[in-house]
Amino acid sequence: MNFDENFILGCSAIGAGLAVIAGIGPGVGQGIAAGHAAAAVGRNPGAKSDITTTMITGQAVAETTGLYGLLVAILLLFVKPLLW
Amino acid sequence: MMQGILLSNDIDVMVHGLFKYNFLGHEAWITTTHVCLLLVMLILIGFSIAAGQVIKKGAEVPGTFQNIVELIVEKLDGIVEGSMGKSAVKYRNYISTIFIFILVSNISGLLGLRPPTADYGVTFPLGVLTFILIHYNQIKYQKPKDIWTSMCSPLPPWLPLWLPINIISELAVPVSLSLRLFANVLSGTIMMTLVYGILKWIALIWPAALHVYFDLFSGVIQTYVFCMLTMTFVSGAIGDEA
Numbered sequence: 001m002n003f004d005e006n007f008i009l010g011c012s013a014i015g016a017g018l019a020v021i022a023g024i025g026p027g028v029g030q031g032i033a034a035g036h037a038a039a040a041v042g043r044n045p046g047a048k049s050d051i052t053t054t055m056i057t058g059q060a061v062a063e064t065t066g067l068y069g070l071l072v073a074i075l076l077l078f079v080k081p082l083l084w
Numbered sequence: 085m086m087q088g089i090l091l092s093n094d095i096d097v098m099v100h101g102l103f104k105y106n107f108l109g110h111e112a113w114i115t116t117t118h119v120c121l122l123l124v125m126l127i128l129i130g131f132s133i134a135a136g137q138v139i140k141k142g143a144e145v146p147g148t149f150q151n152i153v154e155l156i157v158e159k160l161d162g163i164v165e166g167s168m169g170k171s172a173v174k175y176r177n178y179i180s181t182i183f184i185f186i187l188v189s190n191i192s193g194l195l196g197l198r199p200p201t202a203d204y205g206v207t208f209p210l211g212v213l214t215f216i217l218i219h220y221n222q223i224k225y226q227k228p229k230d231i232w233t234s235m236c237s238p239l240p241p242w243l244p245l246w247l248p249i250n251i252i253s254e255l256a257v258p259v260s261l262s263l264r265l266f267a268n269v270l271s272g273t274i275m276m277t278l279v280y281g282i283l284k285w286i287a288l289i290w291p292a293a294l295h296v297y298f299d300l301f302s303g304v305i306q307t308y309v310f311c312m313l314t315m316t317f318v319s320g321a322i323g324d325e326a
């Protein structure tokens with residue numbers, strides 16, 4: 001393994017770390033969704049199962065952007081596209 | 085030279101080719117995904133045959149296994165009925181099939197397999213099936229004029245400036261559906277592999293708790309979300325006419 005490969009691997013690791021910063025957004029979004037769902041259950045406890053279903057579906061959709069960042073990080077670390 | 089743990093051979097999350105063959109002049113591989121998929125299919129086929137035998141006999145007072153089978157069918161029918169309404173009768177077979185398939189695939193990590201859904205080649209066809217269903221129903225149940233109006237949606241129909249953006253957002257549906265499932269299952273697999281690879285001397289009993297989260301919880305939630313979104317999109321394409 002020569003210097004160039006090590007340099008590219010290090011830069012890939014830094015890039016992977018930067019890519020998962022994308023997790024901040026979905027974290028905030030899911031927290032807001034869960035908070036509002038808790039408030040809704042407090043106001044109308046009878047609709048708990050419907051509220052939970054809607055919350056989980058919405059959170060899963062909000063999670064997608066974070067997963068794209070995670071996917072970029074995984075590609076950089078495991079597939080190492082910059083070394084090809 | 086010291087090598088990082090990711091570069092060593094202990095951590096292995098990739099799909100491996102097992103057997104090479106020629107398919108219409110192309111080089112194709114039988115991979116670990118195929119093998120795991122075959123095992124999942126064997127489990128499902130065995131369960132289906134046993135369930136069919138039990139239901140065919142149909143005891144008046146159901147035994148344990150018959151109770152379990154009836155419970156599964158009732159729950160799945162309830163999920164489809166709850167979100168598709170009148171058109172549920174046509175789609176409960178399809179939705180139940182992909183639900184059980186994705187569920188068993190996701191939690192097959194517990195059996196020591198590499199989950200087949202942690203391969204994009206498995207989840208993307210599922211997304212494409214959803215895409216085909218959406219547009220088949222759209223063409224079948226909506227008038228061409230309405231489809232054109234909705235494709236130009238924020239602007240009036242005689243000014244199709246927004247058409248390319250709407251087409252891209254339609255094409256993004258299967259990609260985002262399949263990437264969501266794929267990335268969730270793959271990240272769970274990678275986390276478990278890292279735990280077993282880095283902490284292999286002290287990974288004795290406590291990883292079971294991580295398995296409950298990464299395999300069971302995440303797998304069930306993602307299965308539910310995939311089916312839920314498929315049903316939402318398809319019933320949106322059917323509209324109110326059906």
